[in-house]
Amino acid sequence: MDIFSILTPLSIVLVFTGVFMGIIFGAIPGMTATMAIALFLPLTYALDMVEAIALLIGLYVGGISGGLVPAMLLNIPGTPSSLCTTFDGYPMTQKGQGEKALKIGITASIIGGFFSLTILYFFAPILASIAIEFSSVEKFLVILFALTVIASISKGSLLGGVFSGVLGVYLSLIGMFPDNNTLRLVPPVLEEQLYYGFALLPVLIGLFAIAQIMQEAEEGMKPAAHQNINLSKNKKNKFSLRIFNGQIINTIRSSVIGTFIGMLPGVGGSAASITAYSQTKNFSKNPEKLGTGEPEGIISSESANNGLIGGALIPLLSLGIPGDSTTAVLIGAFLLQGIQVGPLFITTNPELWSGIVSTLIIANILMFLLMFFSIRYMAKIVYIPKYTIYPIIIVMCVVGSYAINNGVMFDVWTLLLFGALGYVFMKIGIQLAPFLIGFILGKQAEKYFIDSLKGSDGSLTVFFTNGPITIILWLMIIGSIAFAIYDNYRTKKTAQEETITKVS
């Protein structure tokens, strides 16, 4: 296959390193794939584009997959997307079938990964070729759609989610407006430092890494409740591919759900595996057994969460809109290499596109081999104490922020400032994911909005009358808002019912 021809030996080594480090990050509770990519970004300054992507894709695949280890062994999801893996994985470990559970999860992961990769390969170019025709009106509406979707999945209050997203947009506007080179929203003292606004990377790692560490410090850095685990007490009940007999439909359905939820901009994370798990429960022959240690549940959760990867890359590579917080960091990586992702990306960078696809194939295979044959040793990762790992992470964050613009001390202060802000946000109920997506998309939203108005002499009707695609986009926006209101209403109702049953 000629798509592999672009890979150099170095890039294969880097995929391997990426997958390996990613699994470690995914396996340590509290560390996520997002954090792994953000921390390794500085290393990519020195690499060329294909090699940089090789490392980052490896980290992405490894980071998402590694989350299943603590989910099954400690009942703590290593990444948000492995939440549902705990439901059946942990009970299996308690029954002494830990190793079997891990191997089922790993196998389901690679199936989900390959499924979503196939969809990415065929679907992203089609979507991009449609998006090439977009004028600034459609581009603005796509961003608006992305922002409404985030709001609709935000946990807790719907209004709070929307507020968080819009706040992110507002803060992204700080600095100079490139159209007329005029500063706005900048305090006079900081005019020089904030000329281009806050740099994306320090904001990002501040919000995720530093804020997290501050929260852990508040709770006193307690070690997670580690149990003594015997991986396979039950020697008779070993893993074999036969478990997957009769689970084919389940696996495919969960991979499809994972991929398509990953495609929705801003969703990602736990939504995919939760949806897949609840569908598996709906279709299962014996739904009452799910949650007590059934392979069926692990298969659905894990194939969905690896299906997410290919799905989340589709809007990123074809529209330039991140599908989740991890791909948001990837945008930063592309920008660092001077590459603008968007509708033109695949046609103008064909070798990079095939590089991404072949890296994903290799990363999935390596992930499987690494985890399948060394899972007994990998499982020990969850015991690394926090007091060793957190100081290292802080220093890596500082190095990354300082180096991003070749040594700007203000970027380190940005990192610390947004670390503190992220911590306060978590306390007062402003949600980080919508905020971040708003922050990333804010400037583009403004550009397309102003461009549209310039083209129409200031008439706002242009957003409704610009052809059939605008109508479709508006329908999608209205649909996602309607769904959000319905979903919000439903969760409130079930929550009320639950409290009623608890009281009675």
Next chain:
Amino acid sequence: MNDFLTLEFKFSESHTVFPKIVLSILVMLLILIVINQVIQRYKDGKLTDFNFKFFTGNYDKLKFYGTVALLIGYGLTLELLGFLLSSILFMFLIMLLYIGNLKRKAILLSLANSILTSFIIWFVFGQMFDITLP
């Protein structure tokens, strides 16, 4: 009607158009949230019942404020002392803080981790890849 749907602005003012719109949406959302809260509280009959706590009950004051202080201190000393020295100092102190005692083992462990990590980062990033460090 047509006037309402037209937004006129001069080129020199175009940088203020979008921030103004976003800010007004933010304010509107905030008002909505407040109204929503008041209605909810009125329904539950605890309109004046405020018990929002910023910190979790009996939070670790030493570790929390220690982290904040050390982070700021690290930022201040970075350009003053250079990357290696300030990183070793910072990592050593924050690790001791997190371990939470001053036993021999804790000190040795922190010393080893801080020196080793700082040197590896300095070597890999600064020397091998030629990345600008403070």
